[in-house]
Amino acid sequence: MQHRTGVVLAGFAGAIVAACATLVARPASPWDDVGTLQARFAAGTLDARSLAQQALSRIARLDEGADGLHAVVERNPDALVIAGRLDEERAQGRVRGPLHGVPVLLKENIDTGDRMRTTAGSLALLDAPTPDDAFLVRRLRASGAVLLGKTNLSEWANFRSTQATSGWSARGGQTRNPHDPSRNPCGSSAGSAVAVAAGFVPLAVGTETNGSITCPASANGVVGIKPTRGWVSRDGIVPIAASQDTAGPLARSVADAALLLQAMSGPDPDDAATHDAGRFPDVTGVLATATVDGARLGVLRDRTGFDDATDRLFDDVLRRLRAAGAQLVDVEMPLPPTFGEDSYAVLLYEFREGVERYLRERGAAITTLEGLIAFNRGHAQRELVHFGQEIFEQAARTGGLDDPAYRDALARSRAAARTALDRLLVDAELDALIAPTMAPAWRTDHARGDDYRGAGVSAAPAVAGYPHISVPMGRVDDLPVGLSLIGAAWDDARLIGLAHAWEQLADLDPRPTLATVRE
Numbered sequence: 001m002q003h004r005t006g007v008v009l010a011g012f013a014g015a016i017v018a019a020c021a022t023l024v025a026r027p028a029s030p031w032d033d034v035g036t037l038q039a040r041f042a043a044g045t046l047d048a049r050s051l052a053q054q055a056l057s058r059i060a061r062l063d064e065g066a067d068g069l070h071a072v073v074e075r076n077p078d079a080l081v082i083a084g085r086l087d088e089e090r091a092q093g094r095v096r097g098p099l100h101g102v103p104v105l106l107k108e109n110i111d112t113g114d115r116m117r118t119t120a121g122s123l124a125l126l127d128a129p130t131p132d133d134a135f136l137v138r139r140l141r142a143s144g145a146v147l148l149g150k151t152n153l154s155e156w157a158n159f160r161s162t163q164a165t166s167g168w169s170a171r172g173g174q175t176r177n178p179h180d181p182s183r184n185p186c187g188s189s190a191g192s193a194v195a196v197a198a199g200f201v202p203l204a205v206g207t208e209t210n211g212s213i214t215c216p217a218s219a220n221g222v223v224g225i226k227p228t229r230g231w232v233s234r235d236g237i238v239p240i241a242a243s244q245d246t247a248g249p250l251a252r253s254v255a256d257a258a259l260l261l262q263a264m265s266g267p268d269p270d271d272a273a274t275h276d277a278g279r280f281p282d283v284t285g286v287l288a289t290a291t292v293d294g295a296r297l298g299v300l301r302d303r304t305g306f307d308d309a310t311d312r313l314f315d316d317v318l319r320r321l322r323a324a325g326a327q328l329v330d331v332e333m334p335l336p337p338t339f340g341e342d343s344y345a346v347l348l349y350e351f352r353e354g355v356e357r358y359l360r361e362r363g364a365a366i367t368t369l370e371g372l373i374a375f376n377r378g379h380a381q382r383e384l385v386h387f388g389q390e391i392f393e394q395a396a397r398t399g400g401l402d403d404p405a406y407r408d409a410l411a412r413s414r415a416a417a418r419t420a421l422d423r424l425l426v427d428a429e430l431d432a433l434i435a436p437t438m439a440p441a442w443r444t445d446h447a448r449g450d451d452y453r454g455a456g457v458s459a460a461p462a463v464a465g466y467p468h469i470s471v472p473m474g475r476v477d478d479l480p481v482g483l484s485l486i487g488a489a490w491d492d493a494r495l496i497g498l499a500h501a502w503e504q505l506a507d508l509d510p511r512p513t514l515a516t517v518r519e
Helices: 011-019 034-043 048-062 079-091 135-143 190-197 214-220 254-264 308-323 339-362 369-378 390-396 404-427 455-464 492-506
Strands: 072-075 103-107 146-151 203-208 223-226 246-251 296-300 327-331 432-436 468-476 479-486
Touching (some): 034 254, 048 103, 048 146, 072 190, 079 146, 103 190, 135 146, 135 254, 146 190, 190 203, 190 214, 190 246, 203 254, 214 468, 214 479, 223 492, 246 254, 308 468, 339 369, 369 390, 404 455, 455 468, 455 479, 468 492, 479 492
Parallel strands (some): 103 146, 296 327, 296 432
Antiparallel strands (some): 072 146, 223 246, 432 479
8 A cells, every 4th residue: 555645835834944943942841732832843943853852851751760650662763863854844845734743652552664563562572573554653654743652551452361450561561640650540542641641742642442542541631532433544453353443542632632633534445444434524623613502411420429529520510511501411321231241242252353363464473362372371470470361361262253142242232332322312412421431540459450430431432433532520639530521423523522612611730740740
């Protein structure tokens, strides 16, 4: 497949850069948004290479060593060269778009056909290079983004053990929450969320099968968008389940997250799911007129009650939304008793088929799930040091995707999720459903594993393939908590507008209170 790198001419911005080339640049703030960075690029007081170097230096200072956050597992050795080339383009009057020169980090399960590696956190893939870029990576390169490196994740995207600890991988170790390093960053896009929350980069890409973007967004106080399945191509991403997998943006603001989503989305000839949309509207266009005034929001009361302090914060959010003109309707989203069992069975079946196909297409030395299980046993002191691989072993016992048990479980779980959401969003004419994303981050404990109190709100939109956004709604005991907004299929733009409108009402400081990270 040929790579297309459409370039947008911006002669006026280029003239400004040329005229200001002799100005002395000053460092950017780690908390600058994309708009601020672009204004400084245009004014000539900042360039992409200096910004990339500043980000790399901050990562070296705050991410590495015994007390580091361990969010970044690998820095791109070519980042400064890439940034320099983008500076040359800008000086010549060529600006590719709003991400031109902006540093972006990628979750380490996303393929890049360069000198960086893609292992899903596992030592088994450490020496198996990826032959080319994932589709979304090609889109980001074409947009002018500087791919700064790869972020740590829960190994195999948290689909190896029922007792796993989020944010841990054999390759990257344990990622830590910047608001309190003893707390868990949630998974599996832990490193991507932490990197944004700690001010390493303004933008990062995560992936989600069920809660792996929205959970770390909530736990680390950033914005996470899980788009409608098919909005972003699944090509070149280590899979769990094709029926649910998607990539999505993590950022400190809804506007920045929308810019990243816009840049990496689009129809991919090699991913049929991206053909369902038919079109990909400009999700950033809703921001200027976004409001909650007149919006009909369904309050998911059956997704509260797991934490008293979080409930009090949520009640305050509801009062503020009502005062701003939102129409609030208390609703419930019941799912059948077999929903959890069915949806888990789907993941087991699809993981085996998907990961083995991925390994074969990549040309890896290990091409079967049984081979991965054997590798982990042979490297138990590093791979199995904290938890086992029960999920791998369960998935290895499944049949193929023509198994009636799989087909029935997929049909039942998908129908249940879509019926429950459509009944509220379509039949009741609600613009979105809202609930707390989860409780505050728990203390990391490798012996006991994770504590996902309240995180069940992610299951229905994950299985249905519908959009789900987590945006900060405040703090509980100085730890961030997210507000979830769930929308109908392909209604991502409207959901982004509502999340942006709430963000303007909330006016929260995104910086962690930890002094060293705030610097």
